[in-house]
Amino acid sequence: MDKEPRIILHVDLDSFFASVEERLNPELAGKAVVVCVYSGRTGDSGAVATSNYKARELGIKSGMPISAAKRLGKDKAVFIPTRIGLYGEFSERVMGIMKAYADRFEQVSIDEAYLDVSDRCDGFGEAEGLAGEIKKAILEGEGLTCSVGIGKNKLTAKMASRLRKPDGLTIVPSGDFGKIFHDMPVKKLHGVGDKAVEVFERLGIRTIGQLASFDTNALEEFFGKARGQLLHNRANGMDEEPVEESDRQQISRLATLKENTRDMKAISELLERLAEDVHRKLAGRNLEFRTISIITITPRLETRTKSRTLGQFAADLGTIRKHSIELMQEFLEKNPDEELRRCGVRVSNFPETEVPKEQRTLGGFLGKG
DNA sequence: GCGGAGATGGACC
DNA sequence: CTAACGGGTCCATCTCCGC
Numbered sequence: 001m002d003k004e005p006r007i008i009l010h011v012d013l014d015s016f017f018a019s020v021e022e023r024l025n026p027e028l029a030g031k032a033v034v035v036c037v038y039s040g041r042t043g044d045s046g047a048v049a050t051s052n053y054k055a056r057e058l059g060i061k062s063g064m065p066i067s068a069a070k071r072l073g074k075d076k077a078v079f080i081p082t083r084i085g086l087y088g089e090f091s092e093r094v095m096g097i098m099k100a101y102a103d104r105f106e107q108v109s110i111d112e113a114y115l116d117v118s119d120r121c122d123g124f125g126e127a128e129g130l131a132g133e134i135k136k137a138i139l140e141g142e143g144l145t146c147s148v149g150i151g152k153n154k155l156t157a158k159m160a161s162r163l164r165k166p167d168g169l170t171i172v173p174s175g176d177f178g179k180i181f182h183d184m185p186v187k188k189l190h191g192v193g194d195k196a197v198e199v200f201e202r203l204g205i206r207t208i209g210q211l212a213s214f215d216t217n218a219l220e221e222f223f224g225k226a227r228g229q230l231l232h233n234r235a236n237g238m239d240e241e242p243v244e245e246s247d248r249q250q251i252s253r254l255a256t257l258k259e260n261t262r263d264m265k266a267i268s269e270l271l272e273r274l275a276e277d278v279h280r281k282l283a284g285r286n287l288e289f290r291t292i293s294i295i296t297i298t299p300r301l302e303t304r305t306k307s308r309t310l311g312q313f314a315a316d317l318g319t320i321r322k323h324s325i326e327l328m329q330e331f332l333e334k335n336p337d338e339e340l341r342r343c344g345v346r347v348s349n350f351p352e353t354e355v356p357k358e359q360r361t362l363g364g365f366l367g368k369g
Numbered sequence: 370g371c372g373g374a375g376a377t378g379g380a381c382c
Numbered sequence: 383c384t385a386a387c388g389g390g391t392c393c394a395t396c397t398c399c400g401c
Contacts (some may be wrong), residue, residue: 016382036388037388037389038388039387039388039389045386045387045388046387046388047386047387047388047389048387048388049382049388049389050382062382063382063387063388064386064387065385065386065387065388066387066388067386067387068385068386068387082388082389084389108381108382109381109382109390109391110382110390111382112382190380190381191379191380191381192380193379193380193381194379194380195378195379195380196379196380223394224394224395226393226394226395227393227394227395230394246392248391249391249392249393250390250391250392251390251391252389252390252391253389253390254388254389254390255388255389256387256388256389291374291375293375293376301387302377302378303377303378304376304377305375305376305377306375306376307374307375307376308374308375309373309374309375342388342389344389344390346390349374370401371400371401372399372400372401373398373399373400374397374398374399375396375397375398376395376396376397376398377394377395377396377397378393378394378395379392379393379394379395380391380392380393380394381390381391381392382389382390382391
């Protein structure tokens with residue numbers, strides 16, 4: 001039996017952090033803007049979070065070290081630090097606008113969302129009209145532009161939205177996935193990063209089309225069963241993932257140490273702050289956790305984690321603090337030669353249904369069972 | 370063999 | 383031209399262990 005055909009929109013806010021900054025500061029208009037995450041080690045250590053299109057023309061892109069970005073745009077670009085709280089507020093309002101246009105809605109990150117509009121739209125033509133309305137509402141409401149992709153599944157919508165940016169609107173008609181993406185480099189396929197590209201090169205796979213017609217069994221040998229199948233399906237534009245809000249699975253905070261160290265005093269001071277932040281986020285969502293982890297990043301940028309699962313759920317700061325310090329001490333004892341560059345605290349393993357406590361009692365009263 | 374727990378690495382924004 | 387280099391989340395895979 002065939003699945004009902006779906007109409008999925010992917011909405012991607014254009015160079016989101018930079019756009020918010022431009023929106024709030026008219027002096028930035030027309031300039032190259034680079035929003036940076038400063039790590040606080042030395043003046044320019046850190047990475048570029050987002051650059052606007054003017055800055056991208058200079059070659060300044062997300063993820064690039066700030067020092068490299070400055071080499072490219074020394075006097076031409078404006079470098080500003082991130083204001084994450086601010087972007088979160090804009091994001092919440094924009095998501096609220098979009099949600100009203102969707103039958104099913106899924107926020108994927110601070111600046112992206114999927115909308116399933118299958119029920120309210122008859123065909124891609126109608127969906128295109130709806131997408132135009134959404135773009136208009138976001139622009140008039142928040143002064144931000146976005147790029148929208150329309151397709152029969154999340155994968156197609158996502159890849160469609162990237163085809164025209166900024167302020168784009170792109171439809172990939174059902175059956176046209178191959179036609180449009182066949183000759184593109186395999187790196188452009190959602191879910192393919194540098195490591196996968198390395199493997200593909202050895203297999204002689206350069207384009208999405210070549211991956212699409214590659215032997216599935218051979219792919220499974222190199223990537224494992226699940227991932228091999230996933231990559232092959234994706235190269236063929238196949239994706240059945242539903243649009244649905246998924247509960248957050250983990251909450252973490254990471255930060256960079258002033259210098260590489262294994263001094264427990266310096267480390268525990270940082271852990272303390274991170275534990276407080278994690279606790280604040282946890283309390284804000286009224287969540288309990290059962291697993292706590294520390295994350296360490298070595299000077300060579302390798303990640304090590306250590307975690308423990310508690311006998312019962314907890315939510316208090318003391319528990320987070322105590323276990324993160326203990327885990328860190330164990331890590332240092334077991335790795336007497338490792339220094340730390342960055343470290344982090346993470347809680348996970350939340351209760352099955354993420355329902356705020358008040359609502360849980362209310363639900364009990366109303367007796368849905 | 371199956372699960373949960375713990376650890377690691379890839380990918381994306 | 384390369385490599386340098388943040389913070390946050392999700393996912394797959396592997397190993398170990400108890401049942």
